[in-house]
Amino acid sequence: MGHREDPNRDLTDLPAPHPAPPVHDRHWVRDVRGAIGCAGVLLALLLLLDSAAGTLTAWRAVLWAVLALLLLAVLCPSRISAGEGWIVARSLLRSRRVRTDLLVSVSCLDGVSQRLLLRDAFGDRFEIDPRVLMDNPELWRRLDEDARRAEASGFLLCGTTALSRLSARIDAETAHTVFKVSGLD
Numbered sequence: 001m002g003h004r005e006d007p008n009r010d011l012t013d014l015p016a017p018h019p020a021p022p023v024h025d026r027h028w029v030r031d032v033r034g035a036i037g038c039a040g041v042l043l044a045l046l047l048l049l050d051s052a053a054g055t056l057t058a059w060r061a062v063l064w065a066v067l068a069l070l071l072l073a074v075l076c077p078s079r080i081s082a083g084e085g086w087i088v089a090r091s092l093l094r095s096r097r098v099r100t101d102l103l104v105s106v107s108c109l110d111g112v113s114q115r116l117l118l119r120d121a122f123g124d125r126f127e128i129d130p131r132v133l134m135d136n137p138e139l140w141r142r143l144d145e146d147a148r149r150a151e152a153s154g155f156l157l158c159g160t161t162a163l164s165r166l167s168a169r170i171d172a173e174t175a176h177t178v179f180k181v182s183g184l185d
């Protein structure tokens with residue numbers, strides 16, 4: 001005797017679909033180590049020079065340590081994470097979060113360093129270096145999926161051109177990397 005599905009069956013006993021786990025910038029640890037290294041080298045050089053000049057005191061050592069910590073704070077990168085419907089950057093002092101499934105605009109800011117500016121329906125804004133998205137395909141995939149969802153639902157009215165240009169850059173770089181790895185470059 002075959003089992004037939006009852007169309008009026010209560011579906012509350014079925015397990016809820018689990019959202020995919022958040023993805024993170026995979027180069028963040030390397031960048032933090034680089035920032036710590038720069039601050040450590042600065043501290044070592046300042047202490048060495050001050051010691052060689054014969055002017056090193058406890059107060060001056062504390063001053064050099066504070067200066068090295070300030071450099072570390074400036075160089076320390078934000079930790080970028082993304083999940084279904086959101087992207088967040090956590091720095092030493094604050095955290096910025098944007099709902100990517102409710103994006104209303106995406107714009108490319110040119111200048112000394114190129115930035116991608118994301119704004120959501122709640123007025124929150126988020127700037128990200130496109131290089132982070134190029135280096136982390138999982139982050140890019142999450143952002144792209146959510147931006148497409150926002151566009152389909154009518155939220156994203158401004159910025160599809162910036163996203164398609166970034167998508168073309170990421171695709172070109174990925175193809176170049178594949179050719180390079182396979183020896184066809």
